[in-house]
Each structure stands twice: as structure tokens, then as C-alpha cells.
Amino acid sequence: MSATKLKPVDVVVVGSGVVGSIMSMELANAGLRVVCLERGKSFDGDADFHKPNVYDELKYDRHSDIFQNLARDTLTFRNNGGQTALPMREMGAFKPGEMVGGTAAHWGANARRFLPHDFAMRSQIEQRYGKSFIPEDCNLQDWGLDWDEIEPYYDQFENIFGVGGKAGNLNGEIQEGGNPYEGERSRDYPNPPTRRTYQGELFANAARSLGYVPFQGPSAAMTQDFRNLYRVQMLQCVSGGFCSSHVCAQGAKANPLTSVFPALMRQPTFELRPLCNVLRVNKDSTGKKATGVTYIDARGNEVEQPADIVVLGAYCFNNVRLMLLSGIGTPYDPRTGTGVVGRNYAYQQGSSVEVFFDDLEFNPFIGGGMVNTSIDEFNGDVIDRGPLGFIGGAYITTNTRGAAPIKGKPVPPGTPRWGAEWKKAVAHNYRRTMSISSHATCLSYKQNYLDLDPTYKDAFGQPLLRMTFDWHDNDLRMINYMQERCVEIAKAMNGSRMNGKNKGTHFSLVGYQSTHNVGGAVMGADPSTSVVNKYLQSWDVPNVFVVGGSAFPQQPANGPTETIGMLACWAADAIKESYLKSPGALV
Amino acid sequence: MSDNPIGASYVYLLEPEVRFLEAAVEHLIPTDELGPGARDAGVVVYIDRQLAGSWGTHGRQYRSGPWLEGTPQQGYQSRFTPQEVYRIAIREIDQHCRKAFGRPFAQLASDGQLRMLQQLESDEIALPSFSSKFFFDLLWRNTDEGYFSDPLYGGNRGMAGWKLLGFPGLPSGQYRDLISSSVPYHAEPVSILDVQTGRVPIDAEGFPKHVMIKRDKEQ
Numbered sequence: 108m109s110a111t112k113l114k115p116v117d118v119v120v121v122g123s124g125v126v127g128s129i130m131s132m133e134l135a136n137a138g139l140r141v142v143c144l145e146r147g148k149s150f151d152g153d154a155d156f157h158k159p160n161v162y163d164e165l166k167y168d169r170h171s172d173i174f175q176n177l178a179r180d181t182l183t184f185r186n187n188g189g190q191t192a193l194p195m196r197e198m199g200a201f202k203p204g205e206m207v208g209g210t211a212a213h214w215g216a217n218a219r220r221f222l223p224h225d226f227a228m229r230s231q232i233e234q235r236y237g238k239s240f241i242p243e244d245c246n247l248q249d250w251g252l253d254w255d256e257i258e259p260y261y262d263q264f265e266n267i268f269g270v271g272g273k274a275g276n277l278n279g280e281i282q283e284g285g286n287p288y289e290g291e292r293s294r295d296y297p298n299p300p301t302r303r304t305y306q307g308e309l310f311a312n313a314a315r316s317l318g319y320v321p322f323q324g325p326s327a328a329m330t331q332d333f334r335n336l337y338r339v340q341m342l343q344c345v346s347g348g349f350c351s352s353h354v355c356a357q358g359a360k361a362n363p364l365t366s367v368f369p370a371l372m373r374q375p376t377f378e379l380r381p382l383c384n385v386l387r388v389n390k391d392s393t394g395k396k397a398t399g400v401t402y403i404d405a406r407g408n409e410v411e412q413p414a415d416i417v418v419l420g421a422y423c424f425n426n427v428r429l430m431l432l433s434g435i436g437t438p439y440d441p442r443t444g445t446g447v448v449g450r451n452y453a454y455q456q457g458s459s460v461e462v463f464f465d466d467l468e469f470n471p472f473i474g475g476g477m478v479n480t481s482i483d484e485f486n487g488d489v490i491d492r493g494p495l496g497f498i499g500g501a502y503i504t505t506n507t508r509g510a511a512p513i514k515g516k517p518v519p520p521g522t523p524r525w526g527a528e529w530k531k532a533v534a535h536n537y538r539r540t541m542s543i544s545s546h547a548t549c550l551s552y553k554q555n556y557l558d559l560d561p562t563y564k565d566a567f568g569q570p571l572l573r574m575t576f577d578w579h580d581n582d583l584r585m586i587n588y589m590q591e592r593c594v595e596i597a598k599a600m601n602g603s604r605m606n607g608k609n610k611g612t613h614f615s616l617v618g619y620q621s622t623h624n625v626g627g628a629v630m631g632a633d634p635s636t637s638v639v640n641k642y643l644q645s646w647d648v649p650n651v652f653v654v655g656g657s658a659f660p661q662q663p664a665n666g667p668t669e670t671i672g673m674l675a676c677w678a679a680d681a682i683k684e685s686y687l688k689s690p691g692a693l694v
Numbered sequence: 695m696s697d698n699p700i701g702a703s704y705v706y707l708l709e710p711e712v713r714f715l716e717a718a719v720e721h722l723i724p725t726d727e728l729g730p731g732a733r734d735a736g737v738v739v740y741i742d743r744q745l746a747g748s749w750g751t752h753g754r755q756y757r758s759g760p761w762l763e764g765t766p767q768q769g770y771q772s773r774f775t776p777q778e779v780y781r782i783a784i785r786e787i788d789q790h791c792r793k794a795f796g797r798p799f800a801q802l803a804s805d806g807q808l809r810m811l812q813q814l815e816s817d818e819i820a821l822p823s824f825s826s827k828f829f830f831d832l833l834w835r836n837t838d839e840g841y842f843s844d845p846l847y848g849g850n851r852g853m854a855g856w857k858l859l860g861f862p863g864l865p866s867g868q869y870r871d872l873i874s875s876s877v878p879y880h881a882e883p884v885s886i887l888d889v890q891t892g893r894v895p896i897d898a899e900g901f902p903k904h905v906m907i908k909r910d911k912e913q
């Protein structure tokens with residue numbers, strides 16, 4: 108079958124999530140002709156996500172009807188190289204998206220910057236504790252970025268996504284009410300912080316009694332009506348729940364659909380092509396230059412779109428898969444430890460404790476946008492890891508996301524799983540429970556990686572991505588310690604009972620955890636341990652930029668999306684300011 | 695909803711399956727002083743509609759082989775859809791009950807049914823085609839969903855599940871001003887079905903008008 112070849116454009120962007128929308132906007136703004144290819148469907152803001160139908164937990168949270176259609180594309184999974192990887196047949200631990208707006212259309216709006224320590228973890232840990240403190244099989248590495256050079260791009264992203272919060276460190280001065288451990292900020296958040304819930308107040312008091320400094324963690328659900336950097340208007344969040352896994356009918360949750368597309372669709376040099384599944388990046392005969400991409404359109408035709416610059420913003424998984432399918436960069440080989448594409452896949456650790464109060468009553472259904480009260484004493488490198496014997500950290504938080512009735516009804520330990528006793532416990536506890544959780548780092552290990560599956564194929568006949576992943580000892584020790592801290596805070600709240608939960612010793616696909624999949628096409632200063640340079644540019648094919656969580660060398664504690672958005676702003680600027688002036692390797 | 699004949703009919707389930715499920719779900723969420731159980735809340739109708747639809751036929755699941763059992767961490771690996779699993783497993787459980795007790799599950803005495811469910815859950819019954827726990831877990835998951843999802847799907851009749859929790863259903867625009875409130879908020883629940891059928895009015899922003907529940911003392 109010969110492909111239809113279209114007229115060349117300046118830039119082809121694959122995917123329309125956080126990365127795809129922001130990169131398209133920034134590059135079209137600079138006058139470039141940009142085509143954005145998205146495998147999912149387009150949207151009609153007025154019809155697709157309207158009241159009352161958006162308030163459907165079964166459809167959006169349980170059945171994930173707007174997430175990736177696994178009948179067409181999924182991945183295979185195994186805990187270790189000795190097992191046979193099998194396909195993720197139903198949505199489980201994570202829910203990648205497939206629509207204009209990407210996964211980000213249904214994200215939870217927890218919008219935290221990483222800490223400066225996170226970007227230089229290896230060098231700082233080695234300096235403070237010595238090389239041998241890092242587990243031998245851990246591929247911990249620095250990002251090759253300085254805080255001062257990226258801080259303005261965090262600021263830019265926050266002004267696109269209307270993040271609400273209170274600065275804790277403004278130009279080096281610690282601010283009352285903010286997070287004192289955050290990296291230095293050049294200015295405050297564009298929106299005020301979320302208001303504290305009753306649960307947040309209990310948490311804050313307990314945290315203070317233990318000597319910690321509680322603060323309202325940042326949220327990208329609007330804390331007031333807000334017009335963003337792209338002159339797009341968003342409305343104040345109503346705190347009606349149905350937030351994470353849902354699209355907001357109020358248009359109050361920042362995401363590509365509410366914050367970027369209204370302005371992007373007015374750009375004369377921009378074209379969005381939904382229902383186009385990209386198969387690969389094409390290269391010229393030298394193999395050092397991309398000529399564009401090949402995709403399958405809605406009618407099933409194979410189409411070639413030539414372009415001077417290719418931007419991959421297809422989420423961690425398909426960024427890595429497209430690199431492997433296109434033969435860009437050397438695939439990682441876990442036996443020899445050589446090669447880079449697929450290396451350093453990581454995820455997110457966490458734990459929680461539910462606290463039950465016989466004598467208090469909450470309104471757990473009021474919330475959303477990850478309204479949270481948090482502490483950062485155990486994040487980054489704030490406390491000495493030496494005596495603890497592990498690296499990594501967590502923020503500890505209570506968040507009120509709107510407890511939904513299918514998934515949000517915890518019961519105390521010892522309650523039967525069903526029957527009359529269970530029914531009583533559910534009725535008694537739904538409004539008397541709050542939860543404290545730790546949201547923690549996940550380091551990269553030699554044994555955890557992504558490659559192409561030898562057996563299973565997608566609907567287009569291409570190999571599925573294969574994930575080989577398990578938790579490792581350092582991270583399990585770290586999370587046990589964090590869980591003990593959660594329990595301490597819970598005890599200080601004087602609840603009637605509590606119930607602790609962790610992710611177990613083996614990673615499992617069963618049950619939702621988080622869609623915080625990172626690595627596999629990591630950034631760095633050394634081409635033998637990274638796929639892209641500090642500008643997210645492929646070392647091997649310099650007109651290909653691979654942007655997203657795929658670039659994280661390991662996972663910090665703070666949730667990926669704020670940094671993914673920052674990297675999109677940063678990479679777009681590098682293209683505009685440097686690459687266009689002299690196309691070629693920027694490093 | 696009982697005045698609507700659609701709500702008392704079945705698309706996929708056969709008569710013996712309906713009897714099996716009505717008996718089973720009533721043990722999982724029984725009728726008691728707190729309110730109706732799963733049977734009267736329409737959970738079997740919910741399961742029927744789910745089995746007939748995209749979820750029951752694995753419309754959005756990866757469906758190509760090879761099919762291997764896999765580890766618990768690898769999740770659902772059966773080549774059978776929930777539709778098929780319900781049909782096959784119910785038949786096999788009834789056969790087992792006939793052999794052991796001379797009658798199908800639905801005709802066992804209540805404590806016999808309870809015991810059978812416990813044995814299915816702990817995988818003590820050797821069914822020819824599936825692990826009995828695999829079927830039980832699916833049944834429990836669907837019962838829970840049916841009892842607590844929007845009545846739009848046939849279960850949670852009279853919003854029994856939401857009343858049990860004190861969950862008001864669709865949010866009110868008032869929540870905007872209540873995020874920091876420590877005063878318990880109690881309202882009659884409102885469902886998508888209520889708004890779609892015009893039973894509950896909405897305000898200019900599209901939020902339903904909540905009717906507050908007066909509570910004298912501790913209930």
C-alpha cells in the first residue's frame with residue numbers, strides 16, 4: 108500500500124495533551140505552520156461534557172469510557188524478565204487518554220513543581236552521603252537542568268494552567284502560609300490558594316503539633332474566575348467532586364481543552380487532525396534527519412506528512428514506542444546495560460491511612476481539584492537520609508477530591524467484605540472518614556524498562572509496548588517509613604480507628620493507582636545514558652523532540668504534570684529561540 | 695420506577711439466572727432496617743444491562759490471544775467476556791448445587807445460599823471452567839456498582855445506595871461556598887435520571903436545586 112504524501116509543514120506534533128497543545132500553541136504563535144495529529148476524537152465542549160451527564164462515576168471512573176480504547180492499543184506487562192508479559196486487557200493501575208486534550212483532559216489538577224533537589228538527585232546524594240549510598244542497580248541520574256534556567260518556564264505553565272497556591276519561597280524569602288521547602292520562585296502563583304477544608308484543618312493541627320509546617324498544596328482547578336496567559340477565560344471551581352477521571356462541565360479545571368485549545372484553534376497557521384494514528388517517524392537515507400511521520404487516517408488510509416520538525420507528545424508509552432518503531436536511538440538492553448530507548452522506566456510510590464471518627468461528620472463529597480493540605484518535611488532532601496538508609500521522599504497530604512459512592516467508601520479493618528455488617532459499616536463511616544496519604548518517589552532500576560513485545564500487536568499490526576517493572580527494596584523501605592509518618596499524624600488526630608494501605612511488594616496492574624508513568628526516553632547530559640538532551644532533542648535525530656514524562660530520569664514525589672507542562676514551554680522556547688536560527692544539535 | 699415495565703424486564707439474562715442473581719445479591723447487600731437490599735434496589739436489572747452492553751462484551755478490552763492465565767499482578771486474562779462468564783458460571787454453580795443438595799442455588803434455604811457464597815468467595819468450590827472466586831469477585835464488583843451508580847443504569851432504585859451513605863448525588867452550586875464548612879450538609883439526593891426526566895429543576899448554571907433534609911438530633 109503506498110501512502111498518500113501531503114504537502115510539507117514546518118512542524119508536526121504527535122498527540123494533543125499537555126505537551127501537544129502547548130507546543131502547538133507556542134510554535135504556531137511564532138508563525139510556524141503546525142499540524143497536530145491526535146489518534147482520539149475531537150470534542151464539542153458544549154455537547155460532550157455537559158451537566159448532568161458528567162456526574163457519572165460508573166461511566167468515567169469505573170468504565171473509563173473516555174480513556175484509551177484498549178481494543179486497539181494497550182501494552183503488555185510483567186514484573187520481571189523471567190515472566191511472559193501479558194496484555195493489559197482492562198484498564199487497571201493507570202488510564203492513558205485518547206482524545207483531543209489527552210489524558211490531561213481528565214487529570215486531577217494536582218499541580219506541584221518539583222524541588223530543585225529532584226533535578227540533581229544523584230550528584231547531591233553522592234555529595235551528602237557518598238556514592239555507595241545509592242543502590243547498585245539503581246540508575247539514578249541528574250536531569251542536566253539548572254533550577255534558575257527552568258524556573259521561568261514553571262511560571263509560564265502556571266500562568267497557562269491558572270494554578271492556585273501560596274508562595275513559600277519568593278526570591279529566597281520564606282513566606283508564611285506557603286511551602287517553606289519549595290524551590291525559589293520569581294513570583295507568586297497567578298491564583299490564590301484553595302480554601303482549607305474541615306479535614307484539612309484537622310490535618311494541619313495534627314501536623315503542627317508534630318512540628319511540621321502545613322500548607323495548601325497547589326491546584327489547577329480555578330480558585331477564582333481567571334483569564335490565562337492565552338487570554339482564555341476559566342470559571343471558579345464549584346468543588347462538586349467528579350474531578351479526577353472526569354472532564355469538568357464547569358470548565359474550571361485547567362487542561363488542554365479549557366486552557367489552550369480555545370486560543371489554539373484561532374491560530375491561522377495551526378491545523379488539528381483528530382482520528383489520525385501515527386505509526387512512525389520517517390527518516391532520510393542518512394538516518395540522521397526525520398522527514399515527517401506516517402499515520403493512518405479515520406478512513407484507514409496511510410498518509411505521509413512531511414515536516415521539518417517532529418514533536419512527539421504522545422504520552423510516556425507511545426513516545427517510547429514510536430522511538431523504538433522508528434529506529435531512533437539505540438534500544439536499551441537490560442543484560443548489558445547498554446542502549447537508552449526504554450531505559451529508566453519509573454512510576455509512582457504511595458501509601459495511605461484512613462482515619463475513622465465516630466464523633467465527627469464531614470462533607471466528603473464537597474471537594475475536587477485535589478484541594479489539599481500538605482507537608483513537605485519528608486520530600487526532597489529536607490531531612491537527613493543517612494540514618495534512615497534509603498533515598499527518595501514523599502509529600503504527605505490530605506486531599507478532598509469529592510468522595511464518590513462506588514469507590515469512596517472505606518471501612519475500618521475487620522469489617523467483612525459484604526453482607527449486613529459491611530452495609531452498616533459503610534453507612535456509618537462514609538461521612539466520618541478522611542484519609543492521609545504519602546505521594547512518593549520511584550527510582551529507576553536496571554531491571555525496569557520498556558521495549559517492544561515479541562508476541563502481541565495493536566490494531567494496526569504493530570508490536571505493543573512491553574513493560575517490565577517491579578518495586579525495589581530501597582523504595583519499599585522508603586514507603587514504609589513514609590507510611591509510619593502518615594500513621595503518626597493520624598494518631599495525633601485522635602480518630603476512633605484507622606486502616607493503613609500500601610501498594611504491596613510487587614507492582615500490580617489490578618486497581619487504579621496513578622497515571623504517572625515516566626522515563627524510557629530520558630533527558631540528560633550524556634548520550635550514553637539519555638535519549639534526549641536538555642532541550643528534549645533527540646541525540647541521534649536532532650529535528651525530533653521527544654517531550655513528556657518520558658524524559659524524567661526517575662520519578663520525584665510531586666506528580667508529573669506541572670513539570671511536563673514546564674518542559675513543553677522550555678522545549679518550545681529552545682526551538683523558537685535557538686533551533687530555528689540554526690537547525691541542528693543544540694548541545 | 696416500578697411503574698416502568700422496562701425496569702422489570704431483562705435483555706440478556708435468562709429466567710434461572712435472574713432467580714440465581716436475585717437470591718445472591720440479596721445476601722451481598724441485604725434488606726435491613728437501614729433500607730432496601732440489592733435485589734429491591736434493582737441490581738439484577740443493572741447487571742443485565744451491563745452484560746448486554748459494551749462492558750459485558752469487552753467492547754473496550756484488548757481481545758487477542760495468546761491467552762495465558764498469568765500472575766495475579768497481570769490482571770484479567772480470561773478469554774471469556776463477562777456475558778459468557780455469568781452464563782457459564784451460574785450454570786455450573788447450579789449443577790453443583792443440584793448434585794450436592796438436590797436443587798439449584800435459588801431454591802436453597804437462606805443459610806445454605808450464604809454458605810455457598812462464602813465457599814465461592816474462598817475458592818472452595820471446584821467449578822469445571824472457572825475459579826469460583828473469579829466469578830464471585832465479578833459478581834461482588836457488579837453488585838457494588840449497581841447499588842451505588844446512578845439510577846440511570848437500572849440499580850440504586852429510589853437512590854437507596856446514596857441515601858444509605860448520605861451522598862447527595864449531583865452537586866449543588868452552593869458547594870462553592872461550603873468548601874470550608876464544618877456543618878454537615880444533608881440534602882435529598884439528586885440523580886442524572888432525575889434531571890434528565892425533569893423531576894428535579896436546575897438553576898441557570900445547570901446545577902440541581904437541593905432540598906435540604908431537616909435533622910433534629912443524632913440519627
Ligand SMILES: Cc1cc2nc3c(=O)[nH]c(=O)nc-3n(C[C@H](O)[C@H](O)[C@H](O)COP(=O)(O)OP(=O)(O)OC[C@H]3O[C@@H](n4cnc5c(N)ncnc54)[C@H](O)[C@@H]3O)c2cc1C
Pocket residue numbers: 121122123124125126127144145146147202203204205206207208209210211212213214215216217218219351352353383384385386420421422423425477621622623654655656665666667668669671
Ligand atoms: C485520572 C487521572 C488523574 C491524574 N491526576 C494528575 C494530577 O493530579 N497531577 C499530575 O501531575 N498528573 C495527573 N495525571 C497525569 C496527567 O494526566 C499526565 O501527566 C498528562 O496528561 C501527560 O501529558 P502528555 O501531554 O504527556 O500526554 P497526554 O495528555 O496523554 O496526551 C497524549 C496524547 O497523545 C495521543 N497519542 C498517543 N499515541 C498516539 C499516536 N500513535 N498517534 C496519535 N496520537 C497519539 C493520545 O491519544 C493523547 O491524546 C492524571 C492522570 C489521570 C488519568
